[in-house]
Amino acid sequence: MTGISDRERGFEAKYSFDLEQNFRVETHLYKLLAQWAATEMGMDDEGAAHYANEIVGAVVANPRDKGVVVTILADFARHNIDMTVSQLTAKLEELRPKARADVL
Numbered sequence: 329m330t331g332i333s334d335r336e337r338g339f340e341a342k343y344s345f346d347l348e349q350n351f352r353v354e355t356h357l358y359k360l361l362a363q364w365a366a367t368e369m370g371m372d373d374e375g376a377a378h379y380a381n382e383i384v385g386a387v388v389a390n391p392r393d394k395g396v397v398v399t400i401l402a403d404f405a406r407h408n409i410d411m412t413v414s415q416l417t418a419k420l421e422e423l424r425p426k427a428r429a430d431v432l
Contacts, residue, residue: 349432357427358396359384361420365400369407396420 362383366376387396397416404411 353424353428353431355384355388356431357420357424358387360423360427361396361416362400364419364423365403368409369403 359380362380363376365383366379369379371379383396383399386399394413397413397420401411401413401416404416
């Protein structure tokens with residue numbers, strides 16, 4: 329019986345570890361996207377870092393589907409930058425391998 333419970337604990341630990349890693353990758357991905365967006369909006373390095381921290385903080389505090397995309401699109405609109413959801417999502421997917429490599 330202890331063999332099964334040890335095995336179950338192992339699966340639970342791996343599942344927990346995988347969730348944590350995925351969260352870290354997604355958070356880093358949003359940071360990379362926000363830094364890119366800040367550069368597109370003409371912010372300097374310090375402003376881009378501050379903007380990225382705001383975006384990541386907002387998304388972590390209030391997670392929702394496509395929240396980061398909606399937020400950045402609204403900021404682009406305020407800066408009169410034409411950007412579509414599909415363009416921003418494509419950039420997000422372009423940055424995903426880098427985020428995964430940086431974290432893992």
